[in-house]
Amino acid sequence: MAFYPILSAPGCNGHTTLYNFPPNNWEDTRKESRCVNLTWAEDGAWRSVALCELDFGAMQAFTRANVAAYVPDDALALLSLATAPYPERCASLPKAMSGSDMPNWRATLGLSSPLASTCYQGELDPFPVPGSLLTFAPFIQFGAGVENYMLFLNLEKHPQMRTATVGIYDGAKPARCLGSSEVRNNAVSVVSLDGLGLGPKDLPVVICKGMSGIPLYFSKTVDGACLSLEHTHPPAAHVIHGKRWEAQRLLKTEWFARLGRE
Amino acid sequence: MKRYFERLRRTAWSYRQPLTHVPTATRATVSDLFVWRVSSDWETFFELIDMPGLFASAEGTAAKVMLVFFDANGQFILEKMVKIQPNRRNTLAISKIVGSGHGESGTFSVFHSHTPPSVYAFGSHLAERGYVSYRYRNAPLRAYVHGNLDAVARMPDQSLQLLGGRSFLGREYNLQHLLVSNSAYELGIVNPSTRAQRIECRGLYADGKLCTSQSVDLAPKGCHLFKVTPEYAQQRIVIRSRLVMARPLVFRIQNQKMDVFHG
Numbered sequence: 001m002a003f004y005p006i007l008s009a010p011g012c013n014g015h016t017t018l019y020n021f022p023p024n025n026w027e028d029t030r031k032e033s034r035c036v037n038l039t040w041a042e043d044g045a046w047r048s049v050a051l052c053e054l055d056f057g058a059m060q061a062f063t064r065a066n067v068a069a070y071v072p073d074d075a076l077a078l079l080s081l082a083t084a085p086y087p088e089r090c091a092s093l094p095k096a097m098s099g100s101d102m103p104n105w106r107a108t109l110g111l112s113s114p115l116a117s118t119c120y121q122g123e124l125d126p127f128p129v130p131g132s133l134l135t136f137a138p139f140i141q142f143g144a145g146v147e148n149y150m151l152f153l154n155l156e157k158h159p160q161m162r163t164a165t166v167g168i169y170d171g172a173k174p175a176r177c178l179g180s181s182e183v184r185n186n187a188v189s190v191v192s193l194d195g196l197g198l199g200p201k202d203l204p205v206v207i208c209k210g211m212s213g214i215p216l217y218f219s220k221t222v223d224g225a226c227l228s229l230e231h232t233h234p235p236a237a238h239v240i241h242g243k244r245w246e247a248q249r250l251l252k253t254e255w256f257a258r259l260g261r262e
Numbered sequence: 263m264k265r266y267f268e269r270l271r272r273t274a275w276s277y278r279q280p281l282t283h284v285p286t287a288t289r290a291t292v293s294d295l296f297v298w299r300v301s302s303d304w305e306t307f308f309e310l311i312d313m314p315g316l317f318a319s320a321e322g323t324a325a326k327v328m329l330v331f332f333d334a335n336g337q338f339i340l341e342k343m344v345k346i347q348p349n350r351r352n353t354l355a356i357s358k359i360v361g362s363g364h365g366e367s368g369t370f371s372v373f374h375s376h377t378p379p380s381v382y383a384f385g386s387h388l389a390e391r392g393y394v395s396y397r398y399r400n401a402p403l404r405a406y407v408h409g410n411l412d413a414v415a416r417m418p419d420q421s422l423q424l425l426g427g428r429s430f431l432g433r434e435y436n437l438q439h440l441l442v443s444n445s446a447y448e449l450g451i452v453n454p455s456t457r458a459q460r461i462e463c464r465g466l467y468a469d470g471k472l473c474t475s476q477s478v479d480l481a482p483k484g485c486h487l488f489k490v491t492p493e494y495a496q497q498r499i500v501i502r503s504r505l506v507m508a509r510p511l512v513f514r515i516q517n518q519k520m521d522v523f524h525g
Contacts, residue, residue: 026275102506102507103509217406225519250380
């Protein structure tokens with residue numbers, strides 16, 4: 001079973017709802033209470049604390065305020081379900097319990113402003129290191145008072161902090177990088193997508209050659225009355241069956257060579 | 263011994279019951295069965311990218327993409343060929359293409375012209391799982407949701423093949439989402455299989471007791487929106503069917519604001 005982060009974004013608070021029941025009736029038939037563990041990276045180690053126990057069938061929402069007593073402001077709060085509490089301190093990310101595959105065992109990951117909320121069903125597994133990212137992102141919205149962000153969500157097994165650079169390009173004019181931003185591992189890094197000169201017909205291409213992550217696209221009206229949140233697919237999702245990861249490798253090789261080349 | 267029985271138990275759920283069948287033609291392209299909504303309150307859009315062009319190293323020319331529309335009963339409505347430029351964003355106003363007179367919801371698929379040779383060399387098919395957005399009551403922002411169901415293949419002879427797997431045993435999709443009493447929900451289900459499916463949407467209280475139950479017989483390529491409004495208490499949803507994975511599309515409306523996501 002994966003980890004479930006509490007998200008953060010400009011002008012919004014994150015909330016994550018955990019479910020102690022499987023997403024189907026045939027993969028995981030255990031009906032047992034599970035421990036809610038909170039995990040975060042601090043001082044070069046993974047720290048964990050058991051928050052509570054969820055009875056089978058129970059659902060419970062957690063906000064940043066619920067974990068503020070444990071998690072430093074700049075650390076990503078990770079929730080997970082397990083049969084027992086994790087060790088208080090680990091050099092490698094604790095192994096979360098295995099759950100289901102069709103679909104994955106998910107939580108509701110959401111963002112709320114005082115006037116609206118948005119969410120998606122998600123989970124977060126540790127990415128390989130160093131990893132890389134390529135994605136095509138037609139999610140920028142336009143209009144007066146509309147703000148657009150990419151929330152780069154990363155988790156790795158090791159708690160030591162490292163950074164990488166995200167580059168944003170126009171797919172039709174791949175030679176010039178329109179903007180770059182530093183992102184951090186084991187964190188939600190906020191990247192503004194406004195002011196890059198991208199218009200409604202331009203296809204933003206987002207790459208990161210040194211880190212994998214889930215690219216979440218978050219749009220909001222400046223007053224927070226309207227919110228939108230969704231992630232784009234990794235390249236492997238553009239094909240089905242066969243050697244999908246080879247197709248992903250091909251697409252990354254092709255685009256990494258094409259982008260930034262005069 | 264325990265492992266053996268567990269493997270045997272799982273076999274009953276997996277033997278010859280794939281989530282998605284393999285298209286019978288090597289060069290077929292695949293699409294999700296997306297949900298369109300058209301009414302005075304709802305508009306639907308699709309973000310179309312020239313996907314074969316993403317795999318081409320040379321500058322491409324305009325690509326052709328076929329959109330195929332069905333009504334809620336899975337009946338063919340229309341198809342439309344659109345030309346798009348490579349490496350550009352093409353936001354299609356799906357509601358305007360469907361127009362009025364076909365109901366307020368239905369399904370559509372998006373087929374690219376071909377699977378690139380470099381992709382079928384891997385034994386793969388190009389799959390359109392792209393991005394639909396919905397606008398509710400002229401809101402300043404659209405709400406996006408990605409596709410995740412490889413539902414329909416278009417063959418080289420232009421015929422369609424439904425790819426959704428069916429289960430021997432009745433399955434439950436336990437939506438891992440808490441339905442709250444100050445929101446109204448509509449749960450969209452599509453049928454990507456070749457046979458009509460009985461779909462039951464059960465609302466459970468937090469303690470697991472049944473509070474509502476709705477059923478529909480869903481034709482292949484059809485869709486249905488179950489309306490759920492938890493009035494007094496928190497609820498969760500269980501979808502019963504013989505689809506291998508009856509994952510709903512969830513529309514949530516709260517204070518006149520709409521959010522959409524996959525279950």
